Amino acid sequence: QLQLVESGGGLVQPGGSLRLSCAASGFTLDYYAIGWFRQAPGKEREGVSCISSSDGSTYYADSVKGRFTISRDNAKNTVYLQMNSLKPEDTAVYYCAAAPTYYLVVLTPSAYDYWGQGTQVTVSS
Numbered sequence: 477q478l479q480l481v482e483s484g485g486g487l488v489q490p491g492g493s494l495r496l497s498c499a500a501s502g503f504t505l506d507y508y509a510i511g512w513f514r515q516a517p518g519k520e521r522e523g524v525s526c527i528s529s530s531d532g533s534t535y536y537a538d539s540v541k542g543r544f545t546i547s548r549d550n551a552k553n554t555v556y557l558q559m560n561s562l563k564p565e566d567t568a569v570y571y572c573a574a575a576p577t578y579y580l581v582v583l584t585p586s587a588y589d590y591w592g593q594g595t596q597v598t599v600s601s
Contacts, residue, residue, distance in 0.1 A: 478502040478590055480572050485595030488562055492599070496557040498572030498592060505529070505548065505574065509581040510555040511588055512546065514568035514597075523583020524570070525557060530578035537583065540566075562599045569594040 484496040498510065511526035525536045525546040534546050545558040555572060573588035575581040581588065 480574060480590055480592035482570060482572050482592040482595040485570060485597045487598045487600065489601050490563060490599055492562050493558070493560045494562065494597060496559065496570055496572075496595060496597075498555040498557075500553045500574070503590075504550075505553050505555065506550050507576065507578065508574040508590075509577050509579060510546075510548065511573045511575065511581060511583055512555075512557045513571045513573060513583070513585060514566075515571070515594075516568040519568075521571070521585050523585075526580055526583055527555065528578060528580045533580050535580055535583070559597070562597075564599050567597060567599050569596050 479501045481499050509528050512524040513521050514524050515521040527534050527546045543561045548555045571594045572592045574590040575588045
């Protein structure tokens with residue numbers, strides 16, 4: 477069974493950091509581009525960042541550029557999202573998703589085939 481599981485969410489103060497993990501089971505992430513998305517209450521799901529499988533190319537939404545870093549460890553079958561300088565507007569449920577391609581994939585939910593269940597990130601004092 478193909479499965480993605482996110483972890484690492486929680487409550488953090490503004491300016492703080494969190495590292496999210498996305499672990500795959502039932503398949504290897506070597507052949508998949510991975511994206512991180514988030515959804516705040518009452519808002520549409522938005523793309524945050526993505527990473528290719530071919531050469532580790534990355535892309536970031538303007539709202540997180542310079543603060544978030546995506547990385548992957550194929551040996552651990554895991555992708556990470558390091559989030560620094562967190563702001564209250566980063567509060568959302570964060571999801572990872574996989575697209576069956578070696579290359580970067582646009583941050584559109586419909587381009588991704590497999591999704592995790594999400595992990596809550598709350599930035600508040």
